[in-house]
Amino acid sequence: MENSELVSLIKQHLPSVKLIYLFGSRATNEARPSSDWDIAVMAEKKIPVSTLWELKELLANTCCAEVDLIDLLQSTTVLNVQIIERGQLLYDACDAAMSFETRVLSMYGRLQEGREDIMTDFVAQLKGMKHG
Numbered sequence: 001m002e003n004s005e006l007v008s009l010i011k012q013h014l015p016s017v018k019l020i021y022l023f024g025s026r027a028t029n030e031a032r033p034s035s036d037w038d039i040a041v042m043a044e045k046k047i048p049v050s051t052l053w054e055l056k057e058l059l060a061n062t063c064c065a066e067v068d069l070i071d072l073l074q075s076t077t078v079l080n081v082q083i084i085e086r087g088q089l090l091y092d093a094c095d096a097a098m099s100f101e102t103r104v105l106s107m108y109g110r111l112q113e114g115r116e117d118i119m120t121d122f123v124a125q126l127k128g129m130k131h132g
Contacts, residue, residue, distance in 0.1 A: 001063050007091045009062060013055050016043040018096040023087030036066035040083045042100060047071045077111055080104045
């Protein structure tokens with residue numbers, strides 16, 4: 001399936017879609033014929049699980065392969081960063097990608113700062129145990 005066909009199919013069944021990313025092996029041209037399709041979408045609001053499931057099944061039947069379908073508004077910050085950094089943006093309605101990516105990268109920066117503080121405290125505690 002061509003990326004343009006994928007985008008058309010998703011837009012047809014999810015009219016409120018704002019972003020579509022392809023990620024994983026198909027985005028990096030490392031896919032084998034049996035590789036699954038890793039697709040991330042963002043709509044105006046969180047997509048109901050039943051809608052995601054129906055779209056995933058439709059895509060899988062059309063692609064004749066397994067499909068992992070992610071709602072970017074419901075996935076983790078870490079996964080979203082991976083999708084942004086390593087994926088291919090296939091569709092961007094109303095220039096939504098810039099604000100989404102900026103927000104995700106900002107959240108990731110704050111997450112990393114928080115982790116740094118936690119790791120510093122953890123290492124200090126370990127050092128205290130060695131000397132205690």
